[in-house]
Amino acid sequence: MTGRTDVAVEVTGLGVTLGGARILSGVDVSVAAGEWVTVIGPNGAGKSTLLRAVGGLLPASTGTISLFGTPITRLRRRDRARVVATVAQSPVVPAGMAVLDYVLLGRTPYIPPLGRESAADLAVAYDVLDRLDLTGFAARALSTLSGGERQRVFLARALAQGASLLLLDEPTSALDIGHQQEVLELVDQLRADHGLTVLATMHDLSVAGEYADRMVLMAAGEVVADGPPRAVLTDELLAVHYRARVRVIDGEHGPLVVPVRARRSG
Numbered sequence: 001m002t003g004r005t006d007v008a009v010e011v012t013g014l015g016v017t018l019g020g021a022r023i024l025s026g027v028d029v030s031v032a033a034g035e036w037v038t039v040i041g042p043n044g045a046g047k048s049t050l051l052r053a054v055g056g057l058l059p060a061s062t063g064t065i066s067l068f069g070t071p072i073t074r075l076r077r078r079d080r081a082r083v084v085a086t087v088a089q090s091p092v093v094p095a096g097m098a099v100l101d102y103v104l105l106g107r108t109p110y111i112p113p114l115g116r117e118s119a120a121d122l123a124v125a126y127d128v129l130d131r132l133d134l135t136g137f138a139a140r141a142l143s144t145l146s147g148g149e150r151q152r153v154f155l156a157r158a159l160a161q162g163a164s165l166l167l168l169d170e171p172t173s174a175l176d177i178g179h180q181q182e183v184l185e186l187v188d189q190l191r192a193d194h195g196l197t198v199l200a201t202m203h204d205l206s207v208a209g210e211y212a213d214r215m216v217l218m219a220a221g222e223v224v225a226d227g228p229p230r231a232v233l234t235d236e237l238l239a240v241h242y243r244a245r246v247r248v249i250d251g252e253h254g255p256l257v258v259p260v261r262a263r264r265s266g
């Protein structure tokens with residue numbers, strides 16, 4: 001059955017089992033078209049697993065996942081790739097591949113079987129390289145780039161895919177503060193200009209809160225809070241689920257989470 005297309009992601013009662021272990025249980029997450037939702041939670045909470053399931057990279061044991069109203073199980077791989085693009089935490093990179101060729105992999109869903117990329121595909125690849133400040137790297141082997149440069153190339157490949165839903169798993173973890181802002185602002189600009197929908201995971205809670213419309217807090221494979229940043233980034237919720245001592249202060253674009261060191265005795 002085809003449902004509403006103004007809902008980009010509808011996850012209902014999702015359970016995922018991996019290696020015999022239950023990793024996600026009863027997860028409900030909904031992302032409206034054009035919305036930016038960031039999933040947070042401590043290490044091992046199940047954030048990447050959720051993104052991989054939404055990207056069609058892992059099967060659901062229970063529950064359903066729909067993208068723009070179509071159950072993911074009904075989308076063929078090629079059609080799915082035109083709808084959703086994923087930037088994984090550590091993508092596998094083919095040995096010796098040049099940056100431009102890697103970004104062109106994003107155009108695969110548009111290239112006929114046994115065909116070659118068109119001039120239009122090349123133009124898209126060069127455009128995203130330019131937007132991400134990567135033009136000078138086009139001919140370089142991906143393996144020779146720094147961690148941050150490589151992370152921008154992974155994003156470039158996802159953007160070249162032209163999908164309307166972007167899944168970003170820790171997209172800025174290797175980036176310096178300047179490139180972090182550049183990448184997040186670019187994604188936000190694309191969202192404003194092209195109605196892109198973003199479902200991300202991030203560990204930097206202050207940055208996460210500045211960009212997300214809504215945040216989903218996960219712990220031990222379940223959703224424990226879901227709401228605007230101010231409702232999710234609270235001293236209490238972070239203390240309980242991260243076992244962290246933090247102070248949340250009001251920032252211009254959202255709450256800022258400041259770690260507070262324990263008082264030393266003696």
Ligand SMILES: Nc1ncnc2c1ncn2[C@@H]1O[C@H](COP(=O)(O)OP(=O)(O)OP(=O)(O)O)[C@@H](O)[C@H]1O
Binds near residue numbers: 021042046049
């Ligand atoms: N193939 C697998 N077999 C068994 N357990 C797995 C498998 N893949 C992931 N897990 C476990 O599932 C749990 C959730 O992992 P996941 O990577 O989704 O967490 P995460 O919230 O993204 O964590 P992090 O913040 O550390 O990246 C972890 O405990 C992990 O060890």
